[in-house]
Amino acid sequence: xxxxxxxxxxxxxxxxxxxxxxxxxxxxxxxxxxxxxxxxxxxxxxxxxxxxxxxxxxxxxxxxxxxxxxxxxxxxxxxxxxxxxxxxxxxxxxxxxxxxxxxxxxxxxxxxxxxxxxxxxxxxxxxxxxxxxx
Amino acid sequence: xxxxxxxxxxxxxxxxxxxxxxxxxxxxxxxxxxxxxxxxxxxxxxxxxxxxxxxxxxxxxxxxxxxxxxxxxxxxxxxxxxxxxxxxxxxxxxxxxxxxxxxxxxxxxxxxxxxxxxxxxxxxxxxxxxxxxxxxxxxxxxxxxxxxxxxxxxxxxxxxxxxxxxxxxxxxxxxxxxxxxxxxxxxxxxxxxxxxxxxxxxxxxxxxxxxxxxxxxxxxxxxxxxxxxxxxxxxxxxxxxxxxxxxxxxxxxxxxxxxxxxxxxxxxxxxxxxxxxxxxxxxxxxxxxxxxxxxxxxxxxxxxxxxxxxxxxxxxxxxxxxxxxxxxxxxxxxxxxxxxxxxxxxxxxxxxxxxxxxxxxxxxxxxxxxxxxxxxxxxxxxxxxxxxxxxxxxxxxxxxxxxxxxxxxxxxxxxxxxxxxxxxxxxxxxxxxxxxxxxxxxxxxxxxxxxxxxxxxxxxxxxxxxxxxxxxxxxxxxxxxxxxxxxxxxxxxxxxxxxxxxxxxxxxxxxxxxxxxxxxxxxxxxxxxxxxxxxxxxxxxxxxxx
Numbered sequence: 001x002x003x004x005x006x007x008x009x010x011x012x013x014x015x016x017x018x019x020x021x022x023x024x025x026x027x028x029x030x031x032x033x034x035x036x037x038x039x040x041x042x043x044x045x046x047x048x049x050x051x052x053x054x055x056x057x058x059x060x061x062x063x064x065x066x067x068x069x070x071x072x073x074x075x076x077x078x079x080x081x082x083x084x085x086x087x088x089x090x091x092x093x094x095x096x097x098x099x100x101x102x103x104x105x106x107x108x109x110x111x112x113x114x115x116x117x118x119x120x121x122x123x124x125x126x127x128x129x130x131x132x133x134x
Numbered sequence: 135x136x137x138x139x140x141x142x143x144x145x146x147x148x149x150x151x152x153x154x155x156x157x158x159x160x161x162x163x164x165x166x167x168x169x170x171x172x173x174x175x176x177x178x179x180x181x182x183x184x185x186x187x188x189x190x191x192x193x194x195x196x197x198x199x200x201x202x203x204x205x206x207x208x209x210x211x212x213x214x215x216x217x218x219x220x221x222x223x224x225x226x227x228x229x230x231x232x233x234x235x236x237x238x239x240x241x242x243x244x245x246x247x248x249x250x251x252x253x254x255x256x257x258x259x260x261x262x263x264x265x266x267x268x269x270x271x272x273x274x275x276x277x278x279x280x281x282x283x284x285x286x287x288x289x290x291x292x293x294x295x296x297x298x299x300x301x302x303x304x305x306x307x308x309x310x311x312x313x314x315x316x317x318x319x320x321x322x323x324x325x326x327x328x329x330x331x332x333x334x335x336x337x338x339x340x341x342x343x344x345x346x347x348x349x350x351x352x353x354x355x356x357x358x359x360x361x362x363x364x365x366x367x368x369x370x371x372x373x374x375x376x377x378x379x380x381x382x383x384x385x386x387x388x389x390x391x392x393x394x395x396x397x398x399x400x401x402x403x404x405x406x407x408x409x410x411x412x413x414x415x416x417x418x419x420x421x422x423x424x425x426x427x428x429x430x431x432x433x434x435x436x437x438x439x440x441x442x443x444x445x446x447x448x449x450x451x452x453x454x455x456x457x458x459x460x461x462x463x464x465x466x467x468x469x470x471x472x473x474x475x476x477x478x479x480x481x482x483x484x485x486x487x488x489x490x491x492x493x494x495x496x497x498x499x500x501x502x503x504x505x506x507x508x509x510x511x512x513x514x515x516x517x518x519x520x521x522x523x524x525x526x527x528x529x530x531x532x533x534x535x536x537x538x539x540x541x542x543x544x545x546x547x548x549x550x551x552x553x554x555x556x557x558x559x560x561x562x563x564x565x566x567x568x569x570x571x572x573x574x575x576x577x578x579x580x581x582x583x584x585x586x587x588x589x590x591x592x593x594x595x596x597x598x599x600x601x602x603x604x605x606x607x608x609x610x611x612x613x614x615x616x617x618x619x620x621x622x623x624x625x626x627x628x629x630x631x632x633x634x635x636x637x638x639x640x641x642x643x644x645x646x647x648x649x650x651x652x653x654x655x656x657x658x659x660x661x662x663x664x665x666x667x668x669x670x671x672x673x674x675x676x677x678x679x680x
Contacts, residue, residue, distance in 0.1 A: 015240035015256055017329025019676075020370050020456075023569050024576045026680050040678030041329055042244075044252065066240055067495070067605065071255025095460075097494060097602065115460045115493050116589040118580045 006130055009057040011039040011048040013072045014064060021093055022063035028119035029061075029126065045075035052080060052088055059089040059130040069096050069104065077108045089130045093117065139172040160414035160584070161372035162574075163537065169529035174536070182427070182532070186522045190430040192423050192535065193523040194481045195446050200519035204232075205477075206484040207509045208285060208450065212237030212262035213496045214609045216272035219262040223277060225499065229506055235285040235486060236273070237261035238295070243330050245291045245664025248613040249621075257610035260496070261287075265617045266659045270298040271305075280308045284315040285360070285450070285484075290332040292319035293341050294663045297650040300353065316357035316406055316450070319345060322383040322555055325674075326564045328365035332664055333671035335556045341646060341667075343390050348647035350401045357406040359387060360450065366564075367410035368456045370572020373421045374538050376410060378545030379555075379564045381428055385546070386555035388437055398437050402444035409482075411473040412454040418473070419525060420534035422449065422480030428539055450484040451477040458493045462588035463600055466490035471508045478512055479525055485509055495602035562679050569679070620657055628656045636663055640670040 010026040012019055019041055030036040037055050039048060052060050064072055069092070077090055093113040096104070101112055110129060113122055137145070147167055157165040166173075184190055187197030196202060209231055211222045223234055239261040241253035247265040248257045257263045264270055274284075279302070288295045296317050303313055321338035324331050331338065342359055349358040363380030371379065384405065392398055409425065411418050429447035433439040453473035458466045467490045474487050487505040489497030497505070513519050525531045545567075552558040559565070578584040585591050632653035639649045650663060 015244045015246070015252065016260065017324070019329060020368070020572050023680060024573055027573055030680070038678050038680055040676035042676060066256055067259040068255035095493065095495075098599065119576060120580055
């Protein structure tokens with residue numbers, strides 16, 4: 001029996017409205033054959049964690065361009081843990097300085113794509129790193 | 135007698151020599167090998183151009199342009215607390231900047247005080263934190279408001295921030311008719327592109343018309359709305375879409391104000407614009423020229439404006455943030471210089487040049503200084519400011535101007551058919567057109583059909599890091615604490631009374647500005663007034679179209 005397609009939540013936490021990247025990635029992932037759920041803008045970490053559980057996703061891609069990544073990434077991950085979810089792959093994209101990456105990775109963010117990353121690069125990373133949850 | 139363009143293409147142009155299979159502008163408009171008189175059939179100088187300062191203003195808003203007065207050099211600045219940004223303002227003025235431009239942080243822009251849970255992680259990060267009038271006082275400390283013109287980039291909470299600015303001026307004994315400046319206050323482009331909103335489009339436009347009406351009466355030197363294409367382009371639109379949706383938004387505001395019963399010539403001279411300056415040099419110049427001609431025609435023919443000042447499109451421009459690269463960031467200085475030159479050759483009234491480090495963080499002082507110096511070099515070294523519309527009459531520029539105008543009118547016609555811009559936005563028409571263009575461009579980049587130097591061509595394996603500005607978390611704690619303390623120190627009854635009056639005006643349709651000004655004087659905050667809007671007007675949610 002063929003494996004079901006990966007389910008990916010593309011989420012836009014925070015107050016800013018920069019959704020150009022999130023929408024491009026959501027569309028590129030969908031065109032690559034994944035099932036994509038896009039949250040829309042202005043989501044709180046609670047809304048994102050809730051949507052991830054409701055939609056039973058395999059991965060969450062968070063798009064953050066507001067400089068609030070050190071607050072918002074860990075908040076989503078901690079809320080998921082509170083809900084007993086620790087096997088959803090968290091990745092992200094946006095304006096994240098290189099020096100912030102190690103701490104985010106320690107907190108469980110698996111990869112961060114910064115300006116200049118291609119959609120193909122992200123699709124390939126997802127294929128290689130996101131397993132279908134059992 | 136010269137050959138016709140077609141004949142020349144057939145007989146003289148060596149096709150085999152072409153470097154690329156096809157040539158297009160950044161917006162995918164085909165570029166011919168030659169522009170010639172054939173491209174301007176039945177073209178009339180008087181009808182299409184006119185001299186600078188004459189209808190339809192294609193060649194320039196004013197007769198003398200930069201020979202009379204250079205454009206205003208206005209660098210957008212804001213970060214941390216009001217005190218931090220006040221220091222940056224003073225630095226910029228000391229360096230020869232001629233106007234101020236304020237960036238507010240996301241909580242302020244979205245109507246949350248610094249002590250609100252939704253503000254967590256965002257206070258002072260993308261701009262300055264202003265929750266109440268005390269912050270506004272500190273932001274403009276020691277700055278003579280009657281002498282400097284100030285621009286404030288804020289939209290869904292624009293009424294509150296403008297009320298604070300006005301109230302600060304009045305406290306200092308400066309009457310509103312002495313104040314010059316601009317508040318962005320363009321909600322239609324928020325729904326289309328930048329996506330900072332509180333309430334749905336209809337009530338949002340109502341508040342804007344309140345402000346247009348209030349400023350026309352009380353603050354006649356103030357631009358109550360800056361109709362902005364900048365963010366439309368940053369969201370990924372083409373040049374023609376930027377032009378079309380911006381002017382369509384302008385039509386929307388004028389229509390709403392006229393329906394309110396305002397005389398078009400009473401407010402139209404204070405409408406201003408804000409366009410993007412992207413990488414495609416000639417396309418951007420043509421876009422600004424087409425914008426002036428189109429707006430003049432729209433105001434005169436569509437709205438019957440009689441005063442020549444109502445026909446003028448006066449614009450601020452900013453170099454394209456989305457064109458900058460995190461890779462090899464020093465290259466951004468060059469991009470910005472070329473984009474800024476397009477703005478000047480396109481006849482801008484005011485200009486912001488981006489700093490080279492903006493894809494990494496808010497700009498450092500050094501990066502801002504280079505950006506400002508770029509403008510000063512264009513103004514005072516290159517000699518371009520001594521000419522008025524030096525590219526006017528170029529076959530290529532005029533053909534591009536005509537083409538952009540035609541494409542933009544096609545979009546505007548479609549929007550009219552959909553019942554106007556508000557309905558078009560509710561249907562997602564401009565949003566989907568832009569998302570489509572953004573996706574197409576990303577695919578072109580990914581395939582290498584369009585080039586970004588340092589990103590998909592000429593990459594370096596290792597790059598030395600550059601110094602960037604860091605905003606610490608202590609600012610958030612400090613600002614949230616200050617806001618909590620101020621709220622406790624207020625006269626609670628006066629606050630309740632003032633908020634009730636704002637709510638009353640919001641509900642019964644009276645002009646909101648007077649009660650909001652009264653309220654901010656009582657230290658009523660941005661978040662509290664935004665809560666009134668949420669309660670009375672409802673909350674708009676992202677339709678999340680893909």
